[in-house]
Amino acid sequence: MHVVATAGHVDHGKSTLVRALTGMEPDRWAEERRRGMTLDLGFAWTRLPGVGDMAFVDVPGHERLVGNMLAGVGPVPAVLFVVAADQGWQPQSEEHLTVLDALGARHGLLAVSRADLADPSAVRAEALTRIARSSLGSVESVAVSPVTGAGMDGLRAALTRLARALPAPDTAADVRLWVDRVFTVRGRGTVVTGTLGAGTLRVGDQLEPACGGPLFRIRGLQTLKESRGEVGAVARVAVNLHGPGSDGLGRGDALLTPGRWLTADTVDIRLDGDPARDLPGQLTLHIGSAAVPVAVRPLGEDTARLRLAGALPLRIADRALLRDPGRHRVPAGVTVLDVRPPRLTRRGSAAARALELRAVGVPADGAAEVRRRRLVRRAELEAMGVRAPYAPVAGDWLADPDHWSALRTGLRQAVDEHAAGRPLDPGLPLEAARQALGLPDRCLVEALLAADPGLRQRDGRLYGSQALPALPPAVEAAVAAVRADLAGAPFRAPESDRLEQLGLTPRLLAAAAAAGTLLRIADGVVLLPGADGRAAAVLSRLPQPFTASQARRALDTTRRVVIPLLEHLDRRGHTVRLDGSLRRCPAPTRPGDTGDEG
DSSP states (O other), X not given: OEEEEEEOSTTSXXXXXXXXXXXXXXXXXXXXXXXXXXXXXXXXXXXXXXXEEEEEEEXXXXXXXXXXXXXXXXXXXXXXXXXXXXXXXXXXXHHHHHXXXXXXXXXEEEEEEOTTTSOOHHHXXXXXXXXXXXXXXXXXXXEOOTTTOTTHHHHHHHHHHHHXXXXXXXXTSOOXXXXXXXXXXXXXXXXXXXXXXXXXXXXXXXXXXXXXXXXXXXXXXXXXXXXXXXXXXXXXXXXXXXXXXXXXXXXXXXXEOTTSOOEEEEEEEEEOSSOGGGSOSEEEEEETTEEEEXXXXXXXXXXXXXXXXXXXXXXXXXXXXXXXTTTTEEEEEEEEEESSOOOOOSTTHHHHHHHHHHTOOSSOOHHHHHHHHSEEEHHHHHHTTOOOOSOOSBTTEEEOHHHHHHHHHHHHHHHHHHHHHOTTSOOEEHHHHXXXXXXXXXXXXXXXXXXXXXXXXXXXXXXXXXXXXXXXXXXXXXXXXXXXXXXXXXXXXXXXXXXXXXXXOHHHHHHHHHTTSSEEEETTXXXXXXXXXXXXXXXXXXXXXXXXXXXXXXXTOOHHHHHHHHHHHHHHTSSEEOSSSEEEOOOXXXXXXXXXXX
């Protein structure tokens, strides 16, 4: 299907032309037919040989209804511009052309209507000259009279050529269906209509409302009043929705492929037309069928920041326009440059941002976008409308290569600085490393660690060249005294008062254990390194199983020591606890014994 919107001054015969082309009445309301003018969007269609179905979105031409006109033109790829031969170029002709130019319309056709009432030559020449100065450029023109039928065959032929020149739509794209009508069908529920500009809709698919809330399921699809199981772009569609909240939808809402879009209430844009310094502070942003009040903050000569009164599903490179409805003018067309812009909090940050935006291209360059953001999730980048330029460094995270290299250097520096400042506890905790580098996810720290052979992780801490605590001389002397005490009685751990006398606090004991000079089996209980293996050897010679009391006597120690020591041996697999009071040592495995009985 091909979809074409009408444009032109009020009462220049747009609806009459559509009616003559399709045999259908585009004006939906009795008031429209009574007054002989289109007040809201109308829809009709026909079939053209060689190109298939062509649907028309008939828009109102009155200046007070430009908002309705924008709702119809916004999502449509081509336009039929109508100028009456007996009236010529009029104010709304100019405003409609300004709208089309601001939206960057590229495909159009001029129809000079009422050619039976006046010579169309002069009007055609003026209209073509004006249109050529817009984004539409040079367009084909046809003089017609729906009353006499003159030129209608030529108009159909020109529409066929226009349809063949339109670019092929991307039917695999993410869906963003701007809603232009909502109504209720008895027994079926809510139905919305819109122009599907890209993507494909299927019965049973789910759609996400841009305004938030539960997903809707597509219960039914129609295009040109025919039920379909699947509809691909470009098409006029009616979508029967199932789900709570569907009755709250209205014109300007959007239905989206779930999880593939971001909604934005602050965007940075580039302006066409008037420079940013001439913009009023309050305007209306029009995109698709939506119209949202915005506050405008100029940044540079042709850039500005918009704060939207309501969030919209926007992507980088989207075209939209700013309009001043009070003064009936279109100040500027806009191109969206960033839907997740940085905060401007410092003096001079607006000017710096304007300078940065000057380098932003359209379509967006993926590597440049990652470079500006330094770190960004691939799903978020693609939801902004930007293709990921390379593979993630960790999880879903993309990193600018220069920034990633700087982070590797920063991690090594953070580990070394931590070790130098805390010689008794040289391991930098993983979470502290994340915070030191300002990283949003711990998996990024782990990826940096894996990329640096000079760093290693142990028990959730990162170590560089200093992997063991460095004990000060006074602490080394105290530890030597403890080791001397244990030399003669290896399982009689020093009492707390002895440790306190030597100045060995729990922190210093932990440092000595980490340095490998003591074995810490519980708070305040330390032995010589290897004492657990020697204890296991002694216990293996006892009659099996044995009690804690038997173990205490065999090791010549106290209950204060034997209980945590046995628990330590349990954890290491040197002993096996059978019940509340008995343990045994595992039987030694004979060389070559696989445990099979054959």
